[in-house]
Structure formats: C-alpha cells, structure tokens
Amino acid sequence: MPHILLTGASRGIGKAARAALTARGASVIPQATRAAADGTIGADFSDSLAPQALWQAALEAAGGSIDVLVNNAGLFAANPLDTLDSDWLGAWEETMRINLTAAAQLSRFAVRHWQERGVGGRIVHVASRAGHRGDSPQHWHYAAAKGGMLAMHKTIARQYAADGILSFAITPGFTDTAMAGDYLASRGGAGLLADIPLGRVATPEEVAKIIEFCALDAPPSMTGATIDANGASYVR
Template identity: 65%
Template sequence: MAHILLTGGSRGIGAAIADRLRDAHTLAVQSTGGDLPADFADPAAPADLWRRALDRLDGRIDVLINNAGVFEANPIDQSDDDWVAGWERTLRINLTAAAELSRLGVRHWQEQGLPGRIVNIASRAAHRGDSPAHWHYAAAKGGMVAMTKTIARAYARDRILAFAICPGFTMTGMAEDYVASRGGDKLLADIPLGRVAMPDEVAVMAAFCATDAPESMTGAVLDVNGASYVR
C-alpha cells in the first residue's frame, strides 16, 4: 500500500485527486484541508504537516502531491506595501511550502533508502504567463516547474522521481468565477477544445504520475489545457 500526502485536498482538483486515489483501494491518502489541516501562509506549517503526516502514515510517505495554492489578484496600482505582500503570500503558499515539503520528502527517502515520487500541480501560466494582475501566480508556477526539473535531475539515481502537471482553466469554483469575470465565452474562445478542463481530467494525470508512470518519465511536465497552449 502506497502512503500518499496530498496538499489542498479539500476541494476542486485536490478533492478529485483524493477521490481517484482512494478509489484505487490500494492507497492510504492523507490530505490537507480535511483530515490534516494546514495553513501554508504560516512558515511553520509545512514542517508541522510533514510530521503529522508521518505519524498518521506509520512513519513512511511514498508520494508527495503538492496541489495547495491560491489564485488572488494583485493589480499593479495597489500600494507598494500591499503589492509586495501579495507577492510574498502567493510565493509562500504556492511555491515555498511545496519546496519545503519536497525537501523533507527527498531527505526522508534518502535516509530510509526508499524510492519516492513528487507530483507538483503547476499551471499553464508557468509557460505562457497570466493576467496583468497575476504576475506573482505565474512566477510561482514557473518556479514550481523549474523545481520539478531540478529534483528529477538531481535525485533520479536515488529513484526519487518528480513530475509536474500544468492545467489550464479547470472547472473549480475558483475557475468559474474567473471565467465569468473575464467575459466567459470570449475566454473560452481561446481554448480550441471549447471548454475548460474538468477536475477529474487533471486527477487522472496526477494519479498516473503518483503510482504508475514509468521511472524514465521523471522530469516530465504534462499539459492539461485543451490545446490553449502547446509546446
């Protein structure tokens, strides 16, 4: 039985990932927002979460899925202090917390002599950028992709694998509000598929990377965006 720590598992993409993994009946999944709450705006939260997850999962974590994140507007006409605070909050929650958990995972697997997997839920914004009010979000997700590649290259010989998934707009409550705020049909016209992704579609990819992806795929960055950005 694989022991999996999933962050941001209470809603949207995270909830879909948790459901798909639990449906496999071979996995023990602990997720933030539900049975292991954590506020990643608090710098102490990642290490505290890791300790509690290890306790809950009998001292072993096989897979880390970094999904927790925020998508908050940060327009450039805010005050200097507010704009910088928006950057620091988004980077702390979306990137630094994931980096801290990834580091703890790598060290755990190295110390135990075990293989491990990290799956990072990034974004299409990592490649094509985002709106003028979301510089910080795009930067955080770009950093997550770069971090994934670095981990994959650095620790493959230890059988520590890393993957990144880059969804475009996904039909979560957050995405519904944003699609409506940006004109709805006009935004959808930028997606050749004609619709945003469903959380289950992203969950399929995350579960595959977490459990079944071949080792030689380590470092892969997988797009789920309806061909709205192709590389």
C-alpha cells in the first residue's frame, strides 16, 4: 500500500485523483488550503513555511514513509497588465509561490527523504498546456509557473533516475473544473472550444487516470516524460 501525498485534493482534478488512487488501494494523504475531517491536511501555500509543515504532517500520517508525491495544487487567477504595479507584482509572486515554489519545496523534501532512506520514489507534477504554448495576456504568471514546473520535472528526472527517483509531468489543457470554468466563460466558451479538435475539454477523471498511471504503473523508463491531455489543441 503506497503512501501518496496529494496536494490540491479538495476539488477538480485533485478530488478525482484521490478517488482513483484510493480505489487502487493506495493510502492517500490529501492536502487542501483548509483542513477537513476526512483527514485532509490544511496548508496554505501562500505561506512559505506551509510546505515544510505539510511534509512533516504527511510523514507522521504515513508512519514515516512517503512513496509518491503528486504536485497538483494550483492557483489560476487573472492579473491584468493595467493593474497597479504593486498589485500586479503581488499577484505574480502569489501565483509563483503556490504553483511552483511550493511544488519545488515539496519535491526537494521528497528527494532528500528517498535519498536518506536509500529507496526510490515517484513525483507526479500536474503542470499545464500553458507551460508549452503560453496563455492569455492576463495569465503570464500562470504560464511562467507551469513552464518552470516542467523544467524542474526534467531536471529531477535526469539527475536522480540512478537513485530510482522518477519524475513524470502531465500537461492538461482546459479541464472541466471550477478553476477553469470562469475562464472559459470569460473567453467565450463555445468559441474557445473551436480550438480543441476533440470538441470538448478534458474531464477531471481523465486527468486523474493519467495521475494514477504515473503514480502507480508507469515503467521506470518513462521517467522524464510529459503526457499531454488537451484534446489535440497543442501537439508537439
């Protein structure tokens, strides 16, 4: 029964991933901004100390050993160019901290944990199509954070494969979650779908299935791979 730390587990992709991983027999330690009675550990990633506190709490919940880290937590909020400089910078830094820095901190803790124990482990990074092709003028920060996550993923894969530490990334396009709903509506909805050859956005369950595969089933030779899930709206 692998112990899996899953961030952003309260809704959307994270909620679906929790269900999929639990159904496979994994022991999932979920994180959300606020704690919940179902065992969810509260950690607000806008606080730089939160990732370390989360890691320690997750280790305790897992009996001292975590096998898989899923970096899924994210913030997707518009940041118009014409906003005040201080507000624009604040929004940029908050998005970077929640979407990239917290994931980097947790990945570091995970790598060191596995090295100290002399065992392998897996990290699954839920990035975004935006990390490849960019995003709207109001979402520079989001695209930059997800691009940074992909670069971090590749670095981890190349550096630590010999230690049995594997890294996988998933790059969804638009997904039918609350986080993306307002964006779809603001960009015209149906018009936006015209850019997706599949004709629809992905479901959280589809992305969760890929998370499940990377966390539990992907062969070691796949380390460093990035799996797209965008309905062919971006192909490489």
